[in-house]
Amino acid sequence: MTKQLLSVQDLSIDFLTRRGRVQALEDVSFTVSEGEILGIVGESGSGKSVLSYSIMGLSDKAANIRSGSIDFRGVPLKPEKMADLRGREISMVFQSPRTALNPIRKVGHQIEDVLRRHTPLRGKVLKSAAIEALARVRIPDPERRYEAYPFEMSGGMCQRVMIAMALACKPALLICDEPTTGLDVTTQAVIMDLVRDLVAETKMAAILITHDLALAGEYCDRIAVMHAGHIVEVAQSRSFPNELKHPYTERLFAALPSAAANLSELAIIPGSLPDLRGALPPCRYIARCERAKEDCSLGPLPWTKIDSDHLVRCRYPK
């Protein structure tokens, strides 16, 4: 049994805006263990990023944790302690690596900034640690790249620098928020292979946030599917796409385009995400669901256990 690293329990987050309370997350629960890659997939607006930012303690000021807890190594994460953990124990890689790096600072110095913050390394040792971090993400000629500015490198190379920076202090958990969006497909594969290998080498855990189901299926051990601020299904990735139980997940996988199909043959999911302001039904998929029955709009939504590591949030799983 691998050790559980991160545990999110019944997390509900609201955003207090001028136009009402947006219930961005409701009763979100999941765990991540050492050496595991958990994929969190969902369409835009489903709450994936809100979730990752609240784990990092980087949420907007308007975000309000209504209930639930986030435990790291069995201890609740406290906002005031987060600045020490960030970059050292929990790190994050963002999408659009070009803008995520400081455009007027040498990448080597940016990595040194992180190392200087969390380690006692200084001077020459610090520099060699930064170069070593660049080498670890397989950047060719790291001594020369140390002196480079982000604009002198390709998008894929910038993302490697970003990963090098995130891993410089050897964190226990790496959150990748759409790490390959905006990169071409070959670079995408190289970056994801790199993440997978680094996880395997270091027993680190990773959360991969993506809207790319194929990518999640290929690289993750388990996948959590999000819809409108709910996690609707959690399963081992080998269960995907054949043993899916939730109607949303099912249609999501049916909508994956295949090379043989015409554009007109693309399957779509009817309807759109519900407005997250105001009163919401227990099941937020109800308006789009073909299996919906009358009792779906009554009472709290249950978790249905398919087997030990496959949970579905639906009254009528397939």
Add this chain to the structure above:
Amino acid sequence: MNTLITILRRVLVAVPTIIGVVIVTFILQRALPGDPAVFYAGPSANPEVVARVREQLGLDQPVFMQFLDFIRRLTHGDLGLSISSGHPVLDDLLSRAPASIELTLAALLFAIVVGLPLGMLAALKPGTLVDHACRVIVTVGAAFPTFFVALILIFVFYYQLGIAPEPLGQLNEIYDTIPTTVTGFLLIDTLLAGDTATFQSVAMKLVLPMISLGLFALAPIARITRAAMLETLSSDYCRTARAMGLSYSRMVFSYALRNAMLPIISILGMVFSFLLGGSVLVEQVFAWPGIGAYAVSAVMASDYAAVQGFVLLMAVLYVLLNLVVDLVITAIDPRVRYEH
């Protein structure tokens, strides 16, 4: 080496600007109403005298010949004689420029020292008291003309409260010892002479004109700083800095402020050129012995050579200033160094 080429390129780009300014100054001056020969000959001169004066001044020559003559003398550093003061224009300008530059630099320094932290605080705490204070100061600073602010300041601090010295130039010629001219900048010269009493007096006299002029420059600096900081603080790289656990101060200074400095420095160049122009009015109010006051009286007296010299000096200052701005930005932003 790369940097040296960049500098040389910027300097070369400035040359056509200077040539253009020389031509425009010359034409503009000839196009202005008023006959300097009549003025110079005096109110009681008869037409023969006026004609003789016109001949002496070379004004009877075709305009093109006048222009060639102007260029020829310019290359020897000769800006002509000022009709009204009787001195060579170059000497007049050089003896008066330090007072203006001292005032302008002091005003700019005041504006930066107040405006930059104000804009930063407003951006770091949007919607708070500091932010509102920033907005009020920016609006007031931009709304009131400098000479009006100057008059108010004199009224309050000199006339009513009596804590400011009299608004009559850079130093009191009766009480203060005039230091030997080394740099022409009184603050520096008094210190070089070791005369702290005079230094203090000069510094005190600088305060009110500096604030009047500086308030005007403070508005754009604070506004641009706030806007630029708001943008860089919400940037992806500042989010990265926070995600890596970097300290607040490092995030604000190394990541947000350094990137925000690029638009701020560009605006500083513009503000400085506004100040050079704006100082003309403040110099009048405070009887400041600078080139602004000199230029105003030269225009009144149709003193061609003096006005030409003044405009030319201003143009050269502007060009040098833009050069400095370009070079500072090149030093900060690596992306500019590689543009061709």
